Amino acid sequence: MSGARAKPKGIYMLHSQGTHGWEFANWDRLQPDGEGIGLHFRESPWPDSMLDLPRGPWRIPDYAETPKLIFDSKRKVQDIYAVEYFLFTSDKMKSLLEEFAPKSCEYLLCETEFSNGKPGPKIWLCSVVDSYRKAVDVENSPLIRVTQWGGYMISGGADWCFLPAVLKDAQLFRLVEYAVAIFCDQSFKDICKDRGIKGTSFQQVGFLPK
Incomplete structure (x- = not known):
């Protein structure tokens, strides 16, 4: 359409x-x-x-x-x-x-x-080791709270709004403010399934606007 x-x-x-x-x-x-x-x-x-x-x-x-x-x-x-x-x-x-x-x-x-x-x-x-800072639109991600040290405190859900201008073409990465987690895009998830990778689990946390 x-x-x-x-x-x-x-x-x-x-x-x-x-x-x-x-x-x-x-x-x-x-x-x-x-x-x-x-x-x-x-x-x-x-x-x-x-x-x-x-x-x-x-x-x-x-x-x-x-x-x-x-x-x-x-x-x-x-x-x-x-x-x-x-x-x-x-x-x-x-x-x-x-x-x-x-x-x-x-x-x-x-x-x-x-x-x-x-x-x-x-x-x-x-x-x-590929990492990005300020890659999340915090104002439009209601489940993320910024701590006094600048890190992210998460209350759950899948409402993160990522910023394409910061992440650009990143497909496997960390966030400086939440470095405990490893993030990936839909393409990486799909290729793991297509190649028969055993042991992966994916939790959707948000989206990257086009």
């Missing part, structure tokens, strides 16, 4: 399904303070304040040891696992990410083994 308005694109939070079927063999040895895979805020590589760019949200730290994962030999291996603020991905998922969002992530190859002693699957620690 001539003059009809274009339908806005859906924006989703990316999750993994269920619990991961593996455990760390060296969690307490990865970093000097024994805090596992997470970022050291006191040694943060972010050159500016917590809400300023340029910065590298959730850059993979320089671990003392390579993360080693022990997989349950009785459980099927998924293509994606979300742990804290990182993803652990199969070779198949990494290939998709490198093809579809080549500048959005950084990777570290893990050591793996099955619980029965056999060699484990090829798994990559992945961090989404």
